[in-house]
Amino acid sequence: MTSDTSIRCVVWFGEPTGIERTRLAQAGWHTRVADANAQGNGVGIRRGDVVVAMADLRKADIDTLGQMAKLMADHPRLPWLALLSAETVVQTPEVERVLRASIDFFTAPIDMQRLIETLGNLAGDVPAPIAYADVPGITGSSPAMMAVVASLRKYAPVDLPVLVTGETGTGKEVAARALHKLSPRRDRPFAAINCGALPANLVQSELFGHERGSFTGANARRIGHFEAAAGGTVFLDEVGDLPPDAQISLLRLLQEGTLERVGSTQSIKLDVRVLAATHVDLEKAVAQGRFREDLYYRLNVLRLRMPALRERADDVLQLAQLFLDAFRKQHDCNARTFSALARKALRDFSWPGNVRELLNRVQRAAVVAEGAQISVADLDLQDVITTRTGHSSLGLTRTSAERDAVVACLRETRFNISECARRLKVSRVTIYRLCKKHQLVLEDMH
Numbered sequence: 001m002t003s004d005t006s007i008r009c010v011v012w013f014g015e016p017t018g019i020e021r022t023r024l025a026q027a028g029w030h031t032r033v034a035d036a037n038a039q040g041n042g043v044g045i046r047r048g049d050v051v052v053a054m055a056d057l058r059k060a061d062i063d064t065l066g067q068m069a070k071l072m073a074d075h076p077r078l079p080w081l082a083l084l085s086a087e088t089v090v091q092t093p094e095v096e097r098v099l100r101a102s103i104d105f106f107t108a109p110i111d112m113q114r115l116i117e118t119l120g121n122l123a124g125d126v127p128a129p130i131a132y133a134d135v136p137g138i139t140g141s142s143p144a145m146m147a148v149v150a151s152l153r154k155y156a157p158v159d160l161p162v163l164v165t166g167e168t169g170t171g172k173e174v175a176a177r178a179l180h181k182l183s184p185r186r187d188r189p190f191a192a193i194n195c196g197a198l199p200a201n202l203v204q205s206e207l208f209g210h211e212r213g214s215f216t217g218a219n220a221r222r223i224g225h226f227e228a229a230a231g232g233t234v235f236l237d238e239v240g241d242l243p244p245d246a247q248i249s250l251l252r253l254l255q256e257g258t259l260e261r262v263g264s265t266q267s268i269k270l271d272v273r274v275l276a277a278t279h280v281d282l283e284k285a286v287a288q289g290r291f292r293e294d295l296y297y298r299l300n301v302l303r304l305r306m307p308a309l310r311e312r313a314d315d316v317l318q319l320a321q322l323f324l325d326a327f328r329k330q331h332d333c334n335a336r337t338f339s340a341l342a343r344k345a346l347r348d349f350s351w352p353g354n355v356r357e358l359l360n361r362v363q364r365a366a367v368v369a370e371g372a373q374i375s376v377a378d379l380d381l382q383d384v385i386t387t388r389t390g391h392s393s394l395g396l397t398r399t400s401a402e403r404d405a406v407v408a409c410l411r412e413t414r415f416n417i418s419e420c421a422r423r424l425k426v427s428r429v430t431i432y433r434l435c436k437k438h439q440l441v442l443e444d445m446h
């Protein structure tokens, strides 16, 4: 976080265009133009200012490139971004050094919106977590999460089953609890049952209860989870795992509002709202005959899809900060925030375990972090950074493919320019131009 008097500054080694300066100024960034070749020139940075350095290679000659790479190596603590022209030859050692030292790079024409967003991330702009006063436990202001919140508000007061779908760890149980808390049943019990974790031979008795002596070991009458939640809400997680007999009992409860305890023929009237969740494809289970179709339709009256975390990248930093703050309240730890690179990794990672994985990684990182900032290594996300920055932009890929094609063809044709031009279906002049562009000195290639 920045103090009130600190300013945000881009130290631009190169030549920003007028439009680039204006867009940065509009986004609250001062631009200080600097020269990579001029030693020790002051650029008016004060302690406490937020500084991002820009290595603008668009017009850099070979000497400037070398100077730039050296400058970056001498200032490894500065967050560096690189700007390339479409013609920048990436295979040169100097450009490679610049790219390796950069957190991110942009190829002309520069996408100013992405650049400003990246600068914001580097400055630690983590919007305050959006919690919804009326919807407990739900955090996130991404469009996907706002749609979820709108559905929760709509579905909560309606006394119908809701089928919550979504990958593991997306917050299906959190959503079910929110539905209960928002509903008129809020002061009655809420029971969350993982159907997949119940032993198959005990499912009926666990859910619907049993009478004394109904099976070996049933020493006393016992009411099941449904009866215990009378007047409230029962959330059946992994409902697809229910065995066939329990599916019949559940269907009856939904259709007639009654249940029978195991070992009894007496129907008990019960008022309970059923919410169910699945991370498997229930439609497929129905098609394969593993799940009753009539039960599927009963459960699937209202449907709520919890988005995967990678679909709501806007929420990742907010959630990460929320989890870190919560951890700090309970434990002694130095970590207060995330480094620029860590924030980038958090946004770029695909989060197969969704919010649960984010929570686990943040807590582990908070324990192992030495300083005030959690690093990429603390989060164990180094691979994300390596893979991402290893990726080429389209411009870079094209440039490098073009160079490879020219080099290969020149070698094949034993450096016969006319033959190479014929094979590549371009003029001789173009071959000479391409050699110049890619800094290919013909004699060196023999």
Ligand SMILES: Nc1ncnc2c1ncn2[C@@H]1O[C@H](COP(=O)(O)OP(=O)(O)OP(=O)(O)O)[C@@H](O)[C@H]1O
Pocket: 137, 138, 139, 140, 166, 167, 168, 169, 170, 171, 172, 173, 174, 175, 237, 279, 355, 356, 359
């Ligand atoms: N929007 C959110 N805001 C804050 N915490 C969340 C949010 N969504 C999920 N969590 C947290 O993430 C963890 C996983 O959530 P939850 O158990 O609800 O996921 P799930 O989809 O039911 O998982 P599974 O399919 O494995 O049962 C919990 O610790 C929960 O508190």
